[in-house]
Amino acid sequence: MRNWPFFDLSITTPRLVLRVPSLEDLDELGDRAAEGIHEDGFMPFLFPWTDGDPAERARRTAQYHFRAWGALTADDWALEFAVLYEGQVIGTQGIQGKDFAVTREAGTGSWLGRRFHGQGIGTEMRAAVLHLAFAGLGARHAVTEAFEDNHASLAVTRKLGYREDGIRMHARKGEPVVTQRFRLAAEDWSETPGIEIRNLGPCLPLLGLDAS
Template sequence: MTLLTHWPLAGLRLTTPRLELRLPDLDDLAALASLAAEGVHDPAVQPFTAAWTDAPPEERARNVLQYQWRCWGEWQPDDWELGLVAVRDGLVVGAQGIGARGFAVLREVTTGSWVGSAHHGQGLGTEMRAAVLHLAFAGLGAQHAVSGAFSDNAASQAVSRKFGYREDGVERHVVRGAPAALRRLRLTAEQWRSHQPVPVTCEGLRACLPWFGLQ
């Protein structure tokens, strides 16, 4: 018996021209925590609905670890959150998540990501999003993917435009004690097929399908 016998998600690999996305092992988690501690964005802004990046560096690192472990421990086929690390030339550069509830019926996923500050401006966020959209639409048969970004998060909105997302309404949140508008974005399978700027390959998915609520 190996880990893959009991946890086939550990064998899932998504590959883009510059990145490999995979479920992190303990060394990957240590690198990801250190990356979060070093900084994820300009501290003058808060681009996330959860203010985890406002915490001190050591707390940010711990929060990243606990979030990943919580995703593992709470995984259910009808309620899952897949947290992947993005690795470039052996170096962890960011985190990419994809999740769903009732996926077998709704066929809808949500995505979210962050890239270490030292790796901004290199188009890595686009490749990371491409990887999980390929997993969702080509691998799992999703019909919709949903994302969102605050009105001042131009970088995230630019990535979404590359894939053909369309406006899906506005949510109001409290960010650092003030109101902020989150613009919801939706991508259909048909729109995705027309906007695939990055080639992606997927390995190890077949054994994982029951874990996503699929046969």
């Protein structure tokens, strides 16, 4: 699609393909959301979108991606990738930037279908977008945060070399909760072997960056 080059953008790792989802990918991603992302009684998200029934979770998944596409500007963008493992869509990995051309700071967020947990996939897909951030986009920092009880996300973050960067208070389901913030500087980033970015050049102007 000439006017939306993101559909050609992809990142590959030894096991995964990350790509901006097609409509068919969104259907499959909705299936993963419907199947379940986390155990009952636990909420890793500030907005509790996974509290709905399976059909509602699937619909909210598609709507989230539609909103990200429609709201993207050079000064405020979010790229939400479908993550494929052995040809199957298994989750989503996002990277976001606000005034990125000035701040050179990118945030990340993700979720993974519950039956794919515990296989190191979360680490590999985060490493993929860190490669995009630092090697592809010239980021100076990557930031992320997670609730203190989201042990899996915190483990991925620490494994990839982030440093603690303070805390933030939130209200989650009417209760005060703490998120731990983290920051990874470009000089502390360790490149993961075997990651390749394809067709990034045409996307750069839409992200506020020079394509030359």
